């Protein structure tokens with residue numbers, strides 16, 4: 001048995017304790033801090049040398065490693081969500097102070113985002129159906145669904161208090177939306193993990209750009225008169241949630257990339273080749289919504305390339321789409337029984353050293369959390385290196 005040395009490992013610590021509002025929710029400043037932190041998930045590092053024995057890692061063992069990490073990441077996520085983002089869509093915002101004279105486009109944006117988030121029961125139940133074997137992933141989807149549901153309710157409140165749609169019109173629209181049900185764009189857990197990475201990042205960008213309009217900072221003069229602190233705060237808190245969702249799914253994608261690199265890179269390629277935001281094919285007035293979103297500069301193909309694909313590739317250390325295609329092609333030229341060589345053919349597609357360090361940092365973050373609640377004494381979580389990886 002050989003011993004592999006790893007020069008850099010990390011100790012995870014939660015940052016951003018920040019100030020809190022009287023109801024126990026974090027302050028706006030704290031949430032904004034959380035947002036910038038989660039835009040590029042923090043690398044919580046302190047160097048410390050470690051050594052691990054290396055052996056062949058079976059497929060079952062790889063899957064067990066991923067599952068164990070998801071279980072720990074889920075617990076870490078819940079603790080952080082309860083501490084940092086425990087807000088209520090009715091009481092968190094001063095809805096009675098919301099403006100009632102917004103431009104028609106702003107009202108259309110609110111209605112459009114309301115429509116997308118209306119399908120949360122479908123998103124949750126459909127994804128649960130394919131990840132139910134994984135306790136970490138399925139439990140996370142419940143927590144995620146609860147956070148997405150409050151987005152639907154936040155937008156419903158914004159629409160109602162804008163006084164530009166009657167309660168009856170909102171109910172009627174809701175009924176129209178619910179006549180259709182959302183179905184999965186991909187039927188397997190790996191592709192859905194990657195889909196949600198891009199989707200959460202895209203949603204976060206949509207809300208950040210809408211927040212810009214609501215702060216009166218849009219570069220489009222048509223929105224110069226739409227500043228509204230209540231709406232701006234709603235957009236920002238939702239964007240913080242989306243950033244946290246993105247960070248969870250990104251950690252999941254990194255785990256898969258480390259333990260199943262070939263399948264994961266293929267899934268990334270598949271997802272970006274067919275990506276569309278959820279529910280746009282079932283929202284009855286989507287063409288109007290999409291046109292408004294595009295015209296407002298909130299989202300579109302260029303935004304997707306620059307603010308979604310770019311940062312996701314950076315976070316996964318993927319060099320670019322062309323390298324991804326070439327790497328996948330090269331692995332196909334190597335027989336399946338040459339597992340290590342197949343992995344080696346992918347080293348030009350992403351940075352294996354950084355990909356490994358990101359998984360080690362995740363392990364340290366989970367380990368620190370589990371130690372803090374006493375679990376580590378009974379069920380310690382050990383990092384299992386992938387022996388296919390090049391020695392650092």
Ligand SMILES: [Fe+2]
Nearest residue numbers: 117148151203
């Ligand atoms: Fe959402």
Ligand SMILES: [Fe+2]
Nearest residue numbers: 200241242245
């Ligand atoms: Fe989300």
